[in-house]
Amino acid sequence: MRIERFSGWLIAAAAMALVACGGAPAASSPTPTADVGSGQLQGAGATFPSPYYTKAFYAYNQKYNQVSVNYQAIGSGGGIQAFTKNTVDFGASDVPMTATEIAAAGGPDTLVQIPTIIGVVAVAYNLPSVDNLKLDGTTLANIYLGTVKKWNDPSITAQNSGTNLPSTDITVVHRADSSGTSYAFTDYLSKVSPDWKTKVGAAKAPAWPAGIGGNQNAGVGQAVKTTEGAIGYVELAYVIQSQLQAAQVKNAAGKYVKPSLDGATAAASTVSGISPTNFSITNASGDKAYPIVSYSWAILRKDQTDATKGKAVVNLFKWVVTDAYNDPLVNGKTLEYAALPSETQTFALNQLKTITSGGKPILS
Numbered sequence: 001m002r003i004e005r006f007s008g009w010l011i012a013a014a015a016m017a018l019v020a021c022g023g024a025p026a027a028s029s030p031t032p033t034a035d036v037g038s039g040q041l042q043g044a045g046a047t048f049p050s051p052y053y054t055k056a057f058y059a060y061n062q063k064y065n066q067v068s069v070n071y072q073a074i075g076s077g078g079g080i081q082a083f084t085k086n087t088v089d090f091g092a093s094d095v096p097m098t099a100t101e102i103a104a105a106g107g108p109d110t111l112v113q114i115p116t117i118i119g120v121v122a123v124a125y126n127l128p129s130v131d132n133l134k135l136d137g138t139t140l141a142n143i144y145l146g147t148v149k150k151w152n153d154p155s156i157t158a159q160n161s162g163t164n165l166p167s168t169d170i171t172v173v174h175r176a177d178s179s180g181t182s183y184a185f186t187d188y189l190s191k192v193s194p195d196w197k198t199k200v201g202a203a204k205a206p207a208w209p210a211g212i213g214g215n216q217n218a219g220v221g222q223a224v225k226t227t228e229g230a231i232g233y234v235e236l237a238y239v240i241q242s243q244l245q246a247a248q249v250k251n252a253a254g255k256y257v258k259p260s261l262d263g264a265t266a267a268a269s270t271v272s273g274i275s276p277t278n279f280s281i282t283n284a285s286g287d288k289a290y291p292i293v294s295y296s297w298a299i300l301r302k303d304q305t306d307a308t309k310g311k312a313v314v315n316l317f318k319w320v321v322t323d324a325y326n327d328p329l330v331n332g333k334t335l336e337y338a339a340l341p342s343e344t345q346t347f348a349l350n351q352l353k354t355i356t357s358g359g360k361p362i363l364s
Contacts, residue, residue: 060320112302114317140249142195258290
């Protein structure tokens with residue numbers, strides 16, 4: 001499948017340029033008197049939601065020009081490190097912090113983690129003569145284990161009857177940095193392949209058995225695009241941006257499913273009680289569920305020492321988890337992100353209500 005729609009990404013890219021220059025310009029009809037706090041907020045972390053965050057933070061500045069956001073997409077591991085070092089107002093990760101990471105950041109009573117959006121990890125490939133490639137999880141795991149090395153391997157041809165697969169070597173591309181996207185991908189592989197679970201497991205920075213590394217989602221996407229025979233995993237927005245081919249992946253119901261917003265929504269609907277300790281939605285049941293789907297998370301300090309900026313960051317994320325998705329300047333559907341289910345949205349809002357400044361809740 002070759003995905004052609006990328007106009008939404010171009011809007012996001014334009015917004016990113018504005019944000020990188022110190023925040024978007026003021027809107028023609030801003031509402032500076034709204035009691036949402038103020039300040040230049042610094043955030044860092046996951047590249048997985050970056051196209052969505054870029055548009056959302058730009059739109060929020062247009063709505064409330066007293067709040068601007070400088071978000072650096074440096075990867076989930078980098079975002080957690082920046083939050084731990086207290087150099088940002090919020091961190092972002094596609095997998096919640098571990099107990100060890102939480103302890104290093106000050107302990108469980110010092111922070112909150114909230115889900116913000118749902119994204120799709122697409123399996124991108126570069127075979128110009130092959131559209132609609134189909135792969136099951138076992139074969140995908142074996143490709144990344146380095147045991148399936150050619151595109152005409154019997155395990156691939158058996159799933160692609162009628163397709164003339166070349167004898168081209170498979171170039172495996174993975175993330176070089178610590179990444180929540182890697183966690184989602186390897187979490188999926190661990191569920192469908194006992195060999196992967198035993199030999200590698202699920203991790204943000206696994207010990208990859210094969211392949212070459214690319215920095216961040218954009219780096220992996222670029223490596224796949226420029227290398228015939230390559231395969232890599234990237235957030236769907238980056239597939240759209242680069243007009244990459246994306247494989248259909250066999251789900252738990254035995255159906256080959258294209259990466260899509262509908263597939264993400266179907267997967268998320270199968271898991272209730274989402275929290276930082278119950279967050280995996282990979283390999284979900286259901287005919288329509290796409291199997292490699294993940295929530296993305298924001299990390300905020302529970303006690304905001306700067307009351308004005310604290311109010312700004314809490315109100316920003318209140319908007320992100322409620323109204324941002326359908327805002328005309330954001331429109332999460334254009335980049336194939338899925339909105340939070342209502343139950344998960346309520347969880348996020350309740351977590352935000354625990355954040356205080358001067359001993360008092362910021363949100364009522």
